[in-house]
Amino acid sequence: MRAVLTVLRKELTGLFASPIAYLALTAMALSMSLFFLDNLKAFNTQLMLLQTQTAFDQIRAGTIPPGLNLFQQVLLPTVTDTALVLLALIPLITMGMFCEERARRTDELLMTLPLSHTQIAAGKFLATFVFLLAVVAVTALMPAIAAVHTGLDTGPILASVVGLLFLSFAVASIGLVCSALASNQLVAALSAYAISMAILDFSWMMEFTGNAVDRVLHYLSLMTHMAGFPRGVIALSDIVYFMGLCVGAFLLTRVSLALERIH
């Protein structure tokens, strides 16, 4: 365990020393704020429009039209938008984790130290996850402020943050295995994008497949397993799906490191 923590600490130092880390955090904070404010503006505009229509009477009577609330019109779309930004951002964070070691030839130092492939991979995976905690924490800022000032239910907000974390871990795991397998950082990032986008939502493929395949594709889609979190539902099956992706990618990374010694 000590060896894993040592690798984790080194990787975190590297992550926080790189401009990509600060770019990622800034991009996340900016995009999250923009999405949140944009959705809030749209919500306000809709409220203003309703005031001039018949629904105004309904609102005055206390019967707000279904779906017209901060949660559905601001929080839900913001979580979806944030998930997409994370999908675009994470491959940039993970692309160098293994590729850069090879490109700078520091892998020779790392691989000749008494570290097992599991320890190296675990250290790098955990460091990326810790860094993503910071990135996702930034995304939680605006909804947290909204919750404090509007009395929004904190359950769905917390569940959304948990969902975004699991999604980030899964996408990062894909990015890390791509970095371990690819010959350079660009290939690693592009492969991670391609895989993440492909499994993001398989619904487009369902038009060409049968019912049984539909069910499988539906289960494999990232978005299927993200859907429950913003509604405040943390389902075990969704957690198993995301953890399964992480463990699968971790094992592949480990195998890739072992194969590297044979080359």
Added chain:
Amino acid sequence: MMDGGVVEAKGLWKDYGPLHALADVSFSIGEGEVFGLLGRNGSGKTTLLRILTGYRLPTAGSVRVAGIDLIRRSRAVRRRIGYMPEHPQLYADLTVRGLLRFVGNVHGLSRARRESRIEALVTHFGLGAVIDRLAGHCSKGYRARISLAAAVIHEPAVVFLDEPTDGLDPEQRHQTHELIRQLAGGSTVVLSTHDLDEVGVLCSRALVLDRGRVARTGAVDELGGAAGIAKIFRETRERDREQET
């Protein structure tokens, strides 16, 4: 004291597709020796060192380092060795102190032991001026010394050095030679180089590789010193030229 050598290689092969980078290489290195690995560029020196340090696996053959089977128990061997790669590349985002701490921690040194070793190495290798600088941004000479310090922080039984003076100026070369001599007191040193003078000055025995095969091995004096080894190189070069024509 071990029954055989501290490093024992038997029938080592390394293939890259149809190319034999190493072909049936066998040798033994005794405890406390400074052993030279020689050969022209592309002769297989770096490949051999990469196998001996557990960085790469051989296609066939066996290696024992400090009495441990390298292929079966690679990590146990890596605990007992230190390695300075050719043109050492160090982490650009770690300071020299951070790098030495990282290597010390991986080797399982206690905090007190690690700090006392770092202090001793900083004095010994003259790293005081750069200790808090980013390791990857130091000059070539310093990088060589930092890499050497990292390789010996845990006081390994065997130290592998891959062309440690390549690209250094004469003064830095002289300093590195001194450091290697001092290392030889406590560890077995395997030195890969194509600098024949270096072998004459530092090594007791040497192995000459030629296109992945052992061309000659023995005491440096038996090989005729630097001049004798230069003759072997000339012969192999002329043979290659003849084969090309």
